[in-house]
Amino acid sequence: MKAGAGLLSAVALFLLVGAVSSQRPPRPKKPTKRPPPSRRPSVPRPSLPEPKEPTDLPPVIMGRSDLFEACPRVCTCTRAYPEALFCENHNLRSVPVVPARTHYLYLQNNYITELTAEPFANATDVRWINLANNRIQRIDKQVFEHLPSLLYLYAQRNQLKEVPAGLPTSLEQLRLAKNRITSIPPGAFNKMGNLTLLDLYHNQLSDTDLSKNTFQDLIGLMQLNLAHNVLKKMPSGVPRGLIQLFLDKNRIDDIPKNYFDGLSHLAFLRLNYNQLSDRGVPKSVFNISSLLDLQLAHNQLSSVPVFNSRLEQLHLNHNTIESINGTLLCPYSLEAEPEDHSLGPRLRYLRLDGNHLAPPLPMDVTMCFRHLHAVVM
Numbered sequence: 001m002k003a004g005a006g007l008l009s010a011v012a013l014f015l016l017v018g019a020v021s022s023q024r025p026p027r028p029k030k031p032t033k034r035p036p037p038s039r040r041p042s043v044p045r046p047s048l049p050e051p052k053e054p055t056d057l058p059p060v061i062m063g064r065s066d067l068f069e070a071c072p073r074v075c076t077c078t079r080a081y082p083e084a085l086f087c088e089n090h091n092l093r094s095v096p097v098v099p100a101r102t103h104y105l106y107l108q109n110n111y112i113t114e115l116t117a118e119p120f121a122n123a124t125d126v127r128w129i130n131l132a133n134n135r136i137q138r139i140d141k142q143v144f145e146h147l148p149s150l151l152y153l154y155a156q157r158n159q160l161k162e163v164p165a166g167l168p169t170s171l172e173q174l175r176l177a178k179n180r181i182t183s184i185p186p187g188a189f190n191k192m193g194n195l196t197l198l199d200l201y202h203n204q205l206s207d208t209d210l211s212k213n214t215f216q217d218l219i220g221l222m223q224l225n226l227a228h229n230v231l232k233k234m235p236s237g238v239p240r241g242l243i244q245l246f247l248d249k250n251r252i253d254d255i256p257k258n259y260f261d262g263l264s265h266l267a268f269l270r271l272n273y274n275q276l277s278d279r280g281v282p283k284s285v286f287n288i289s290s291l292l293d294l295q296l297a298h299n300q301l302s303s304v305p306v307f308n309s310r311l312e313q314l315h316l317n318h319n320t321i322e323s324i325n326g327t328l329l330c331p332y333s334l335e336a337e338p339e340d341h342s343l344g345p346r347l348r349y350l351r352l353d354g355n356h357l358a359p360p361l362p363m364d365v366t367m368c369f370r371h372l373h374a375v376v377m
Helices: 002-022 141-146 363-368
Strands: 084-086 104-106 128-130 152-154 173-175 197-199 223-225 244-246 268-270 293-295 313-315 349-351 374-376
Touching: none
Parallel strands: 084 104, 104 128, 128 152, 152 173, 173 197, 197 223, 223 244, 244 268, 268 293, 293 313, 313 349, 349 374
Antiparallel strands: none
């Protein structure tokens, strides 16, 4: 009787558990694939405005000012070079106050747009200034009144439209290449007899900008670079003491017959990339006893001009030359050549490629010019 009651209790409990379990919600199945991400509509970003000068220029780089009391914070001073002020590559927009001790001033590769006199009030001992690769459009005349000892002024790659006025008479080198110079004011080089190098390469100078008196006071000038301008004529009144004259990449098509008379020291003459033809080149115009290097590449010459026996390098590549007559070029008769060949022509390098010539070089040329080491055809 007791056993039957226990069996009934077990059956009732089993039925009760089954009823309860049947009331639980089923477990959700794991998804086989991830749901696609919700995509937001793309909104176009507003374009950023182009930077404007000078408000958006890089911030000024602070240098080390703890070494000298007068050292500007925007520059760098070192005890190894106490007479130098290093302000290059500092993102400067103006010239800082230059300490009195400064002899060498580095200001290249900045954003300077003009030079005023105030920063140079105590800079009377400055001898060397590098202003290259800035954006200088104007230099006050009063700046140079504070620089009586200035020897070298480098202001290439700027935006100057004329040669600065009031240049100190002490100046020995003036570099103004790659500006926008279209004018040389009258008297710009007055009393500048100490100047030895004048570089006006890659500007916009024309014949009317160079008068016969422009260079008259430059009695000590040895190098004049007027290449890459818009000259159609040879510049007049060049100093008699010139050693190097560079006139490449102009529009010169004529050389006066007596142009080089009096240039007794001229050793290097460059007239590459002009419009010279046989008509515009007098027969013996390059027969200059002092000339060592003559460059006439990329012109319209159809014959080799006469040159002096002392010439060592001759560039005639990329002209229209069809033949070479060594007998006409040789400064002495090949039948009565001198016994001492060291006294003969000194030509060592000859470039003729880009013409209407085919190797080899004619025998009469090689027989005359015994010192030729390199010939390019």
